[in-house]
Amino acid sequence: MSADALRWGILSTAKIGVRNVIPALLGAERCEVVAIASRDLDRARAVASELGIPRTHGSYEDLLADPDVDAVYNPLPNHLHAAWTIAAARAGKHVLCEKPLATTAGDAERMIRECADAGVVLMEAFMYRLHPSWEAVRELVASGRIGELRAVQAWFSYFNDDPTDIRNVVEYGGGALYDIGCYPVNVCRILFGAEPDGVSAAIARDPAGGTDVFTSAILRFGGGVGTFTCSTRAEPDQRVHVYGTRGRITVPIPFNIPRDRPAEVHVTAGGDPPVAPATEVLAFGPADQYRIQAERFTRAVLDGDPVPTPPEDAVANLRVIEAIFRAGQTVAGPA
Incomplete structure (x- = not known):
């Protein structure tokens, strides 16, 4: 065209x-x-x-x-x-x-x-995947800057208990995992460059509406793991930590990246005991990911x-989300 x-x-x-x-x-x-x-x-x-x-x-x-x-x-x-x-x-x-x-x-x-x-x-x-800060994170991991990737840990939450909000209506595809959990699932898949070979999960649901209000999951990637919690009933916050054998990366605002100021990526790597590794703060933007x-x-x-x-990646992300929902159904508390 x-x-x-x-x-x-x-x-x-x-x-x-x-x-x-x-x-x-x-x-x-x-x-x-x-x-x-x-x-x-x-x-x-x-x-x-x-x-x-x-x-x-x-x-x-x-x-x-x-x-x-x-x-x-x-x-x-x-x-x-x-x-x-x-x-x-x-x-x-x-x-x-x-x-x-x-x-x-x-x-x-x-x-x-x-x-x-x-x-x-x-x-x-x-949109978050297209921001320059995330392109840099992917390159840092792929280049071995923090050694071999071992773990990705993410948190994403906001507070919304309005029963009329579409995000809290199970029939509309509401709930934490669909709305915001899809982000950390995507981050784990993208950084490991693979699909998980095992999934564990714990899900807490709203007793009235039925949506998941807290979902925590562990995704196994061979010798590494991705873990995250997403919630629609917690203080608004978001953060991603990436751990390798020789360093770590922290993304303080990974998803709703502000467009009016630079996005930061914190890289801690390069030190051998007893010398503490140094932390470098990388700045990108300002940029509007939308x-x-x-x-x-x-x-x-x-x-x-x-x-x-691409939409094919969305299919793979949804397969992991479906696996998390299935895994979460099997979790029971003590008798």
């Missing part, structure tokens, strides 16, 4: 779109946001007026039928990702779909087939560049 700009349509007025993705699209090279849809037309008009989007639609079907839309951004609730991505593909639209790509690996595979059959690009919106995501997707569509966060 060759064009001066990719024309975007936005499915819904979801907060992540309004606060992060649409502003990034508006500032990205060769991107034009031409339409937004909501089942609440007044809400669509309000967001369009606020952000300068020229056209509104009162249904998702109308947006997909809009001939001036080349690509859609899909931030709908998790359980709707598959259906509306497939509908978009059948309408000839390229799709940037929020993570997790679907709620099952099977649905994600079906999305891939439908998009391939339609000849459109499908990409999972795993804008990088938009521009990389656009290059994949317009220039034929490789998709940087």
Whole structure:
């Protein structure tokens, strides 16, 4: 495909779109946001007026039928990702779909087939992976800067006990593991460069709504392990520690990386006892990971560049998530 700009349509007025993705699209090279849809037309008009989007639609079907839309951004609730991505593909639209790509690996595979059959690009919106700080972390690990990789440890949490929030509705694909646990699962897989050969988990569920509110998992990678906890009922925090045989890396803000200041990566390596290893603080940016995501997707569509966060990787991530859910069902407390 060759064009001066990719024309975007936005499915819904979801907060992540309004606060992060649409502003990034508006500032990205060769991107034009031409339409937004909501089942609440007044809400669509309000967001369009606020952000300068020229056209509104009162249904998702109308947006997909809009001939001036080349690509859609899909931030709908998790359980709707598959259906509306497939509908978009059948309408000839390229799709940037929020993570997790679907709620099952099977649905994600079906999305891939439908998009391939339609000849459109499908990409999972795993924006953190594209930030320069994470490209550096991957290179540090791959180069052996901290020796042989042995462990990845992550924490990701926020507090939200609103029963009406879609993230707390199990039928909508809510819960900690789908919403934020997908990040540490991805980090472990990416840094080890492999799929786990064993999974253990403990899951605490909301007794009323049924979503997982605390999930802790251990992923075994041959001679190494990835461990993490994610929660929707804890003080907001996020952090990743990476341990090797000769050093460690800490990423203080690994996922919701601020766009208004440099991102830090702390590297501690190089010392032999009794000399303590030195810690080097690397700084990257400021950079907007959502804008990088938009521009990389656009290059994949317009220039034929490789998709940087391919949907096949989303399938593998979902298989691990499914394994964690299965493992968590087997955990019982003392009698």
